[in-house]
Amino acid sequence: MEIWNRRSFLRAAGVVSAGTLMPGIPLLAAEQEPEKPVAANDHIQIALIGAGGQGQGDTKTAIQVPGVKLVAVADCYDGRLAHSKELWGDDIQTTRDYNEILSRKDVDAVIIGTPDHWHKQASVDAMKAGKDVYCEKPMIHLYSDGPEMIETARATGRMLQIGSQRVSSIIYAKAKELLASGAIGKLNMVTAYWDRNSAIGAWDYTVPPDASPETCDWPRFLGTAPKIPFNAEQFFQWRKWKAYGSGVAGDLFVHLFSGTHFITGAHGPTRAMATGAIRYWKDGRNVPDVMLGIFDYPEEFNLSLRVNFVDGGQESESLVFTGSEGTIEIGWTGVTLTRVPRETAPGYTVETFPEAMQKEFIADYEKKYPRHAGREEMAGSEKFTAPKGYSDSYDHFRNFFASVRTRKEPVEDAVFGYRAAGAALLSNLSNERGQVVRWDPEKMKLV
Numbered sequence: 001m002e003i004w005n006r007r008s009f010l011r012a013a014g015v016v017s018a019g020t021l022m023p024g025i026p027l028l029a030a031e032q033e034p035e036k037p038v039a040a041n042d043h044i045q046i047a048l049i050g051a052g053g054q055g056q057g058d059t060k061t062a063i064q065v066p067g068v069k070l071v072a073v074a075d076c077y078d079g080r081l082a083h084s085k086e087l088w089g090d091d092i093q094t095t096r097d098y099n100e101i102l103s104r105k106d107v108d109a110v111i112i113g114t115p116d117h118w119h120k121q122a123s124v125d126a127m128k129a130g131k132d133v134y135c136e137k138p139m140i141h142l143y144s145d146g147p148e149m150i151e152t153a154r155a156t157g158r159m160l161q162i163g164s165q166r167v168s169s170i171i172y173a174k175a176k177e178l179l180a181s182g183a184i185g186k187l188n189m190v191t192a193y194w195d196r197n198s199a200i201g202a203w204d205y206t207v208p209p210d211a212s213p214e215t216c217d218w219p220r221f222l223g224t225a226p227k228i229p230f231n232a233e234q235f236f237q238w239r240k241w242k243a244y245g246s247g248v249a250g251d252l253f254v255h256l257f258s259g260t261h262f263i264t265g266a267h268g269p270t271r272a273m274a275t276g277a278i279r280y281w282k283d284g285r286n287v288p289d290v291m292l293g294i295f296d297y298p299e300e301f302n303l304s305l306r307v308n309f310v311d312g313g314q315e316s317e318s319l320v321f322t323g324s325e326g327t328i329e330i331g332w333t334g335v336t337l338t339r340v341p342r343e344t345a346p347g348y349t350v351e352t353f354p355e356a357m358q359k360e361f362i363a364d365y366e367k368k369y370p371r372h373a374g375r376e377e378m379a380g381s382e383k384f385t386a387p388k389g390y391s392d393s394y395d396h397f398r399n400f401f402a403s404v405r406t407r408k409e410p411v412e413d414a415v416f417g418y419r420a421a422g423a424a425l426l427s428n429l430s431n432e433r434g435q436v437v438r439w440d441p442e443k444m445k446l447v
């Protein structure tokens with residue numbers, strides 16, 4: 001896989017930017033330090049806890065960062081331990097019990113790719129065992145997880161980075177720079193949606209044919225979740241049940257919160273309203289497949305989010321920042337700035353007045369507002385495109401391992417992670433209570 005770093009993006013972005021160049025738009029951001037070679041004694045040994053879809057993907061990316069080696073994998077399904085050896089060789093240790101990995105002195109850091117209900121405990125156990133932690137989003141499953149994770153990171157001096165890779169994305173960095181430069185005037189609204197229309201999109205992941213209490217460590221998977229008999233669907237499609245997952249809010253809204261907080265610098269909403277229900281996927285799940293959320297930010301903008309897993313139209317996603325003078329739209333491959341500045345002349349609506357009055361008014365108006373540019377003349381659009389193959393996950397891991405080496409706070413620390421996940425989970429609370437809910441983003445507490 002081709003790896004693109006920030007330096008190559010910025011160089012390429014300068015070349016591929018297309019559209020009308022507009023005055024006042026800043027040049028591309030300063031270039032990042034090029035990668036330094038890693039000394040032999042500066043290698044980082046990692047282990048993976050939770051080797052499902054994301055854990056395996058994360059690990060493939062992490063070991064491409066120079067000086068990073070995988071030595072062990074823990075998972076509750078034997079098939080994923082077997083596949084880990086196929087991917088990374090017979091030399092890696094595999095186990096159902098992550099404590100066996102945490103007791104190893106030669107493991108510096110762990111990636112946690114378990115379902116949400118294990119994030120807190122696995123992170124806390126790892127930090128207490130002296131390991132730095134890259135924990136997947138959403139950081140929390142319950143509100144009480146947040147303070148405990150933040151405090152453990154502080155008390156142990158371990159690096160805890162949360163896995164919302166967009167926080168390290170050059171596309172998001174460009175959007176942040178454009179917003180800060182005033183390219184769209186004053187921000188008043190952020191609108192995002194994530195619409196799908198497939199069984200897999202609605203989390204019906206394949207249950208392996210050999211799934212059984214023998215191949216799956218069901219009691220360990222359950223952890224603190226209510227004890228029920230082995231259920232292969234709940235094991236492999238855990239997102240559909242709130243005992244393990246956090247609904248569309250924790251799975252998808254959280255990405256939109258981390259992106260919004262990173263780009264705007266905001267810490268979170270103060271008020272949230274959400275509504276949702278199971279509209280189509282009535283397969284025993286207990287979390288909505290359609291959800292809408294609306295949030296008030298103290299920085300004087302509103303955020304509106306939507307997830308629809310039953311979108312009979314086109315499957316699509318969008319994240320748009322709207323300001324008084326334009327919009328910034330973020331896509332998978334780049335960011336588009338569109339500016340349609342407001343006309344300086346107020347315009348007139350005189351056609352219902354007597355004709356003589358109309359004539360007099362228009363003559364005065366044209367003296368007062370001599371020829372000015374129309375909206376179309378002032379409008380323009382510019383797209384910044386990331387180079388083909390750009391991976392924000394790679395940059396997020398590169399940033400994590402830089403923190404592990406330098407002991408400087410990670411790019412997405414536990415406070416950032418809690419603010420994003422805490423805000424996202426307000427949606428579930430509001431929907432369940434049928435009420436507006438309030439949050440103090442500074443103190444990170446429900447009000």
Ligand SMILES: NC(=O)c1ccc[n+]([C@@H]2O[C@H](COP(=O)([O-])OP(=O)(O)OC[C@H]3O[C@@H](n4cnc5c(N)ncnc54)[C@H](O)[C@@H]3O)[C@@H](O)[C@H]2O)c1
Binds near residue numbers: 074
């Ligand atoms: N950053 C992203 O874009 C992104 C994308 C997908 C998923 N995720 C996150 O990654 C996490 C995992 O999602 P997934 O789709 O890979 O799920 P998955 O079901 O494919 O994998 C989870 C794995 O964790 C294992 N597991 C459960 N409890 C464990 C324990 N106590 N010890 C060790 N292993 C345990 C399970 O056996 C399973 O193999 C979720 O929190 C999800 O939100 C993030």
